[in-house]
Amino acid sequence: MSLATRFGLKTSIGACVFMLATAANAEPQGQKIYTQGGESPAAMACATCHGANGMGTDSAGFPRLAGLPQGYLVKQLEDFRSGKRANAVMQPIAVALNDTEGKAVASYLGAMAIAAPSVDLDPAGSNGSAAEKLVKQGDWSRNIPSCVACHGVGNRGVGESFPPLVGQSGAYIAAQLNAWRSGTRKNDPNDLMSHIARSLSDTEIQDLSAYFASLGGEAKQ
Amino acid sequence: MNFPAQILLTVAIAVPLLVAKTFYEERDMAPMAKDSVAHPSVGNAHNDSVVAGEPARQSSPSVFTPPQEAELPDNAFGVLVREGRDIFINTQKNAPEFVGNGLNCSNCHLDQGRKAGSAPLWGAYGMYPAYRKKNDKVNTFTERMQGCFEFSMNGKAPSSDSHVMKALGTYAYWLATKAPVGEDLPGRLYPVIPAPEKGFDLVKGKQIYAGQCSICHGGEGQGQKSAGVFVFPPLWGKDSYNWGAGMHRINTAAGFIKQNMPLGKGGSLTDDEAWHVAAYINSHERPQDPRLVDGSVEKTRKKYHEGDGVNLYGESVNGVMLGQGLN
Numbered sequence: 001m002s003l004a005t006r007f008g009l010k011t012s013i014g015a016c017v018f019m020l021a022t023a024a025n026a027e028p029q030g031q032k033i034y035t036q037g038g039e040s041p042a043a044m045a046c047a048t049c050h051g052a053n054g055m056g057t058d059s060a061g062f063p064r065l066a067g068l069p070q071g072y073l074v075k076q077l078e079d080f081r082s083g084k085r086a087n088a089v090m091q092p093i094a095v096a097l098n099d100t101e102g103k104a105v106a107s108y109l110g111a112m113a114i115a116a117p118s119v120d121l122d123p124a125g126s127n128g129s130a131a132e133k134l135v136k137q138g139d140w141s142r143n144i145p146s147c148v149a150c151h152g153v154g155n156r157g158v159g160e161s162f163p164p165l166v167g168q169s170g171a172y173i174a175a176q177l178n179a180w181r182s183g184t185r186k187n188d189p190n191d192l193m194s195h196i197a198r199s200l201s202d203t204e205i206q207d208l209s210a211y212f213a214s215l216g217g218e219a220k221q
Numbered sequence: 222m223n224f225p226a227q228i229l230l231t232v233a234i235a236v237p238l239l240v241a242k243t244f245y246e247e248r249d250m251a252p253m254a255k256d257s258v259a260h261p262s263v264g265n266a267h268n269d270s271v272v273a274g275e276p277a278r279q280s281s282p283s284v285f286t287p288p289q290e291a292e293l294p295d296n297a298f299g300v301l302v303r304e305g306r307d308i309f310i311n312t313q314k315n316a317p318e319f320v321g322n323g324l325n326c327s328n329c330h331l332d333q334g335r336k337a338g339s340a341p342l343w344g345a346y347g348m349y350p351a352y353r354k355k356n357d358k359v360n361t362f363t364e365r366m367q368g369c370f371e372f373s374m375n376g377k378a379p380s381s382d383s384h385v386m387k388a389l390g391t392y393a394y395w396l397a398t399k400a401p402v403g404e405d406l407p408g409r410l411y412p413v414i415p416a417p418e419k420g421f422d423l424v425k426g427k428q429i430y431a432g433q434c435s436i437c438h439g440g441e442g443q444g445q446k447s448a449g450v451f452v453f454p455p456l457w458g459k460d461s462y463n464w465g466a467g468m469h470r471i472n473t474a475a476g477f478i479k480q481n482m483p484l485g486k487g488g489s490l491t492d493d494e495a496w497h498v499a500a501y502i503n504s505h506e507r508p509q510d511p512r513l514v515d516g517s518v519e520k521t522r523k524k525y526h527e528g529d530g531v532n533l534y535g536e537s538v539n540g541v542m543l544g545q546g547l548n
Contacts, residue, residue, distance in 0.1 A: 144485060145485040150452070156448055157447060159445050192484075196485055
């Protein structure tokens, strides 16, 4: 009996050590993939385009990935692979990364801290421009909810499905709104983002892009 | 196998009876408005100013348009209106002492209380004072709002001379600028949605919830927070509206959902789907009705819930009696 207890104890200690070791390993591996690439040579280092700090390259429209939820990032990799999200640059990279690598790098990025936004992010307050009105109030005459209604206070993101918009590249935001509108990106749950994008005019997309580009500044670090 | 059949049977028997007798919103004298927003108007006499190339406006010419913020005067009145608006859209932060759950006024009154078919403030303001069956007396607009705090916000009503009430009342008054007094304006409440012929179905409601609602409101109706603040409101459980709130009526929730949910995609669910999912949401436990009579759910059901639309307070669902409360 005492042998059995001992054996059980030993096993659970062993399991704990193993789990700790795995957890400790997850981040360095993610970091390595991010900075040096995956096993496959086609799995290029993410940092090449998304920047050493994960904040993207604003002007080129490479998005901020730092601080994005792991679940969201893993889903995007899967969707690049399946073509639900069409992107010539990311598709081959997503194919080259295996599932474990994808999860590890997403976990590394999800844990990355980003600088606190320097602007007033209160959803209330006056709406200066047309874009700011869309962001904070929406336009219900066209059934367009405000951005903050789903992306959260200050557009900092909510859960795994609604990514942060603050600190995101303005060029990237415009590209995504256009992709949703044209249907080259259709991986949003229940068509929630696409149907809004389809209601936006070209001018509004440009204005929203400029609004978000003007906000954070983190993407330009 | 047996489980859904049982619910179906229970519901199929109970609901037509309930619906036949009580299919109306608890209304203050006026007959329920048939919502005109749900049927976009054909004429566009007032829409000819739409600029080519811009997305077409869907607002019907017959629906009241509240003033824009830019029209607010730069004086004490304007300041109070803005304060009221800020309390309305962020009640959690701006009137926390009166709120006992995770909701804001604007969760049920969309677009800052402006949206037709979402119980807009401009539709309500001119309809008070009015008799309400709910408390069997004539209510002023302030008293009507106090009811919201007590039930929908599961909190404490601010006193009528409080700053919160003054600010909210002033905001509503401003939104109703040039609206006729005592007129049941189109889009005033939530639309009335006919109940499913065979009654609501909690099993279907659960499926619809999982497919359409849980992405925002969470698998357990718990809502979702960002930076510690609720972004998506909790629909049941301790942080949601209590058993005395109007939204606990399945018919009322069905109207709200049909018109407004999923957010930005109002009208995409069928009438029956709206009923099924409204019933599913309201078949979960939530904070107790503050009017609880002698600590008895049964007595409270008899006194306050029996004639109040279609609701499950004090009813058994899956062998558990609802209405126990979560306070």
